[in-house]
Amino acid sequence: MNLTYDKLQDLERRLGDSWYILDLDRFVANYNDFLAAFRKYYPNTQIAYSYKTNYTPLLGKTVNELGGYAEVVSEMEYLLAIDIGVQPENIIVNGPYKPYRALELYLESGSVVVLDSYQEYKDTIQIAKSNHGKPLRVGLRCNFPLSGYPNSRFGFDINNPKFYDIARELSLNNNIVLEGIHSHFPYRDVNTFYERVERMFEVYDNVSEFCDLKFIDMGSGLGGRTSDELVKLLGIKKVDYQDYADVVAHQFQKRFGAGEQAPQLIMEPGTALVADTMSYICKVIEIKKVGDSNIAITSGSKVNYHSRTSKLNMPIQVYSDGHQASDHLDSADISGYTCMEEDYIYRAYQGNLKIGDYIRVDNVGSYSIVFKPPFINPNVPIIAYSKGSYDVIKEAEDFEYVFQLYKRKTK
Ligand SMILES: Cc1ncc(COP(=O)(O)O)c(C=O)c1O
Incomplete structure (x- = not known):
């Protein structure tokens, strides 16, 4: 995707003065590279794309077309997966909140439900009673301590004997199929995966004494592809899919080989696939002086990509009309449209800047649009880039969109 000032000006005429660009070609490349890195060792690997990270329907649809699964954690996400054509069998339902009616829907439709609590286990037994002869597919979320990190609040404590009682009960039930075990931790450190895999193999061995498991789901907590600049800024080690x-x-290869009996390895990347596929574009609308400071005001805001407005100076690129002179600024604070004092897109920018310039922030694909509240402004459109063309895949939100559900007419 090669953006120029002229291209951005052209897009502004269609979209207004701020928007997101999703690079679909890059997303497909990430998906294929990720899978290839894993399948090189372990062919029976499958991706279940994490919808919560970025539920843009085009992404779920693309994953489905590439043969991947959907990983969802709510009825909203589940209905989206169904709506865009994902077969229920290819949906994995995780998460700690599954209302009874929703749980029923997932199970009766043939999706895999990863149980997270005793209440969900009891509800599943109840649902099985009213579904004689229909196999209900479940997994168990495993919770175990990970050295150096606080305890997770999700799933079943595998060190509590009740965990294996439940696994046994599920496997004995005539119309419940215990298909797999699952774990997820958000820590992106590659080294944590040694311990995660080791624990999951122990659980697999124990459960295998009474039940044939089809999959081991290792969740995510996988870092995305990041520029050297961002790696430095975040103070993290650069990792790629191959490292994981x-x-x-x-x-998995060492433990199971590639034989027929090898369980499927499921990975649930969100961030790793999508973070570097989205950019946010906004425009400088004013540059003013306050005391000694230069303040550049833009049509964008940090709430569009950093829900909790972190102090991070995400790397930016400035696109300028080369035909007009620019001032060199020794330091400018590039700010957002919200009324929060801390809403700065970039602090202490050094370089040329003028009204009308476009600011591009990369790496905003993960937990950005899904966390964007209609705070002060509704959200801006999303455009997808693929094979040289740009298509609008989400229209701009507007007044009606935000206020349609409020009772607002005076009598
Ligand atoms: C169960 C599960 N799978 C996958 C993900 C995606 O995580 P990431 O953004 O690290 O890829 C999450 C994120 O919270 C999750 O809870």
Whole structure:
């Protein structure tokens, strides 16, 4: 995707003065590279794309067309997956809140439901009673301590004997199929995966004494592809898919080989696939002086991509009309449209800047649009880039969109 000032000006005529661009070609490349890195060691690997990270329907649809699964954590996400054509069998339902009616829907439709609590286990037994002869597919979310990190609040404590009682009960039930075990931790450190895999193999071995499991789902907490600049800024180690595959898929290969009996390895990347596929564009609308400071006001805001307005100076690119002179600024604070004092897109910018310039922020694909509240302004459109063309895939939100559900007419 090669953006120029002229291209951005052209897009502004269609979209207004701020928007997101989703690079679909990059997303497809990420998906294929991720899978290839894992399948090199362990062919029986499958991706279940995490909808919560970025539920843009085009992404779920693309994953489905590429043969991947959907990983969802709410009825809203589930209905989206169904709506865009994902077969229920290819949906994995996670999460700690599954209302009874929704749980019924997932199970009766043939999706895999990863149970997170005793209440969900009891509800599943109840649902099985009214579904004689229909196999209901379940998994169990495993919770175990991970060295150096606080306890997770999700799933079943595998060190509590009740966990294996439940696994046994599920496997004995005539119309419940215990298909797999699942774990997820948000920590992106590759080294944590040694311990995660080791614990999950222990659980697999124990459960295998009474039940044939079809899959081991290792969740995510996988870092995305990041520029050197961002890696430096975040103070993290640069990792690629291969680094995770070298630990996770390699361990699976060593443990199970590639035989017929090898359980499926499911990975649930969100961030790793989508973070670097989205950019946010906004425009400088004013540059003013306050005391000694230069303040550039823009049509954008940090709430569009950083829900909790972190102080991070995300790297930016400035696109200028080359035909007009620009002032060099030794320091400018590039700010957002909200009324929060801390809403700065970039602090202490050094370089040329003028009214009418476009600001591009990359790496905003993960937990950005899904966390964007209609705070002060409704959200802006999303455009997808693929094979040289740009298509609008989400219209701009507007007044009606935000206020349609409020009772607002005076009598
Ligand atoms: C169960 C589960 N799977 C996958 C993900 C996606 O995580 P990430 O953004 O690290 O890829 C999450 C995120 O919270 C999750 O809870």
